[in-house]
Amino acid sequence: MTRIDLEDAGGGMRDEMPTARSRSTRLVAYLRVSAYGLVGVGVAFAVGFGMFADYISRLTTPENPPAADAIIVLTGGQARIDAAVNLLKSGKGKRLLISGVNPAASRRSLQRATGSDNALFNCCVDIDHAALDTIGNAEESAKWVESHDYSSIILVTNNYHMPRSLLEMRRFIEKVEMTPYPVVNSRLDGGSWMTNRAALRVLFTEYTKYLGALARAVVPLRSTPDGVALVDATTTTISKNN
Template sequence: MSRFETDEAVGGMSSAFVPAPQRKPSNRFARFLRAAAVATIAAGVVFAAGFGWFADYVSRLSTPANPPSADAIIVLTGGQSRIDAALDLLKSGKGQRLLISGVNPAAGRKSLQVATGGDKTLFSCCVDIDYAAMDTIGNAEESAKWVESHEYGSVILVTNNYHMPRSLLEMGRFIDKANLKPYPVVNTRLDGGTWMTKPEAVRVLFTEYTKYLGALARTVVPLRSTPDGVVLVEASTKSSTN
């Protein structure tokens, strides 16, 4: 065998054992991961910016000194100060009638009147109590029935400042024929950015902000009519706390 033939044979053998070039991993998955990371960061920025706006907006809400009168008043339970404010509005003639929505079934009319220090005569003539509502959606449903049955055209809505944005959203979905006038009750001043220095305030605002986003999402949920003309949400039986 010539030298040339030997080199050729060796070369042929070596070439037979050269591993096949490996395929480079597809860039599609890498691009997907990058897009997902960018989307996650963007969503986080939007969420944080939204929370900042929400907290700033709520912290600047103040209780009207002399609100205009309305046909009626609705107060959502969740704090003694809310009911006290609503009763003061009723006593001063800012509304013809008051609905206290979301009262614990264990609290009777008399015990509620005594606990709030409300005028007995005023309580007897002009205060209605809703025991059915268990959450803000329930408040809206029961309030809508009450407003519709009395044919009220304007209603003062009383609740805490941090709860007001979500309450207006939920109420607005059910009460479309009456003008809602917000009356935010402020227990603790949070304006000027002071809410950022109070961990409890941050916690309450953050919790309410997430619930507010849920209420925004529910604005696209279709409503269905009931025999009495009140519209209800298909998902209204799902849990949602005050």
């Protein structure tokens, strides 16, 4: 190889070295930005969870809610149904929908479980066996509200379940006044939820589901022949867990 050839080869190697270094620098920068992004997401998630848990812990059951056309209770605990039936008995609504009832549960068994008289259940209580989750509750409730032409309802569910329930309900029932009636089984105020493992587990699970409900807000709804909007099943997969 001539002197000129050696010089040319050395120049080629010098040209390649900066390129390798620049690629390494870009990779390090990318990894650093990704790490910062993950930390930021984690911090935002933790802060959001703290705000969510604090909000839930401060919810209380209204002593004397305003009367509405009807009452809707989402199943998930006996206390919810008892509270809704008591509202019906006290005249806070003309009719009650119990949404998401297990198909194996009969009207008679529900009537006995709540200690209500048969006449009340026969005249003023409707039972929905179709709903399998909170989205289903909202869809079936929307059909019920539409069929009765109600303009105001009281929504009954547990305190931790109320934010997500209201979010899903208002997606399907837009022009109806909705009064939340959170049922509180365990007091979590004063930050007591921070040291209660069972409460933390429930709140964390519900918070992640609430974030999922927020994300679903972008999913389009489709209209049915009877005018009720439903989630477009062709664009999303819906979980069957409450």
